[in-house]
Amino acid sequence: MRSRAFAVPSLRAGRNRLVLAAGVLLASALAAPLAQAQNGASYPSRTIRLVVPFAPGGSTDILGRLLAQKMGENMQATVVVENKPGANGTIGCDQVAKAAPDGYTVVLGDVGCMAMAPGLYPRLPYDPPRDFAPVSLVGRSPLVLTVGAQSPLRSLADLTATAKAQPGRLNYPSSGTGGPNHLGAELYAMQAKVKINHIPYKGSAPSVVSLASGETDFGFLTAVTIASQLKAGKVRALAVAHNERLPSMPQVPTMDEEGLKGFTADAWFLAAVPAGTPAPIVQRLQAEIARALPDPAVKEKLDAMGVLPSGLTPQASAEFLRAEVDKWRGVIQSAGITLD
Structure with a gap:
């Protein structure tokens, strides 16, 4: 009888299979944290920086510290306020626009650095609608x-x-x-x-x-x-100059009621992260802001500041930002105002 031949795997082929298996395991290990970050499952896992692009003591700073404290408590995380003043808020906004889009750097901008600056500064180093992912319109004054x-x-x-x-x-x-x-x-x-x-x-x-x-x-x-x-x-x-009367002065009519139809002009505050931040993280931040605003202690201070809480969704906030940029650019061009 003819003997049956058996194929013996070579040592090199065995090594190749081991290397391939190790590569698959390593790729899986590396991909897991990335996938978690993308879907927001592990967020937040470290300190969140809330950048206020103005000096301490102003309305934006006070509002930022209120949010940081309440969001930190609710998220069981550390949220620290960092003041980055200069050039009417554009220095701090620019730093956040160029930060990593991972949800750990948030800016609380105002109408000036977010909507008026694009029309005022010919060489503004950032474009708010392009370079930011709006989280939420926090409030309007x-x-x-x-x-x-x-x-x-x-x-x-x-x-x-x-x-x-x-x-x-x-x-x-x-x-x-x-x-x-x-x-x-x-x-x-x-x-x-x-x-x-x-x-x-x-x-x-x-x-x-x-x-x-x-x-x-x-x-x-x-x-x-x-x-x-x-x-x-x-x-x-x-x-x-709003579409409804203020609770703090209910006897004062709106500009619309007085005959200037559709007239609104607010000093507003908007939270944003760098463009490209994963959507689940943006949505988590918005949910935490919306959760913080009705808190009695927060609401009391907002009332004292004359700020009407908002908490708009990311999509609605993005639409609001684009409309405000266009609106104020038109006013600036009509009035012939420019800043260096």
Whole structure:
């Protein structure tokens, strides 16, 4: 009988199979954390940085610290606030735009660095709609049309009639060129078709004092900025630049109610992460913000700041951001404003 031959695997073939198996195991081990990161299952596993692109003590900083504390408690994670001030918030925003898209670097930007800066700075190093994934519109602080207590202007109609009768005579203050107070007034001028004169001051406090003293004629300022002078009877609120009345001043009508249809101008706050951050992580952050905002302690402080909580979804926040960029770019171009 012919003997049957058996094939003996070579040592090299065995080694190749071992190497292949080890490679598969290693790839699986490496892919698991990546997959977890992509679906947000392990998030957060380390400290989250909440970048506030302004100095400590301002509205954005106060709001950021409220969110960081409450989100940290709810997520059982560490959320630290890092202040990165400079160039009207654009330095901090730029740093976050260039950070790793992993959910561990979040910016709390405002209307200035997120929506007005693209029209103001020809060489802005970031494009908010392109370079950020909006997490949530956190809140809005509507501007309030304000005059001094001694002013003869009693309504929006009075202001517009006077401005049309005396083009360029009425002055309005701002806390600085290119900010919400400035552009809010220019939006009014554009929609009401009037010519008015801008007087920039170094900060919000001097601009309110200018109204109280009669140095300027009217202004668009936030509720928290005018609160003390309003309570003291030194200024009067004529209208709110929002689509609904403020809970803190329910007797003050909206600009829309006063005849300027669709007029809104808010100093708002938006949380965002670098573009490319996995969607489950963005959604988790938004859910935590929406969870933090109704907290009684948070709501009490927001009310005191004149901030209306929002908590919009990422998609709605992205649409809001694009609309605001377009809106303020149009105002800036119409008014011929540029900053270096």
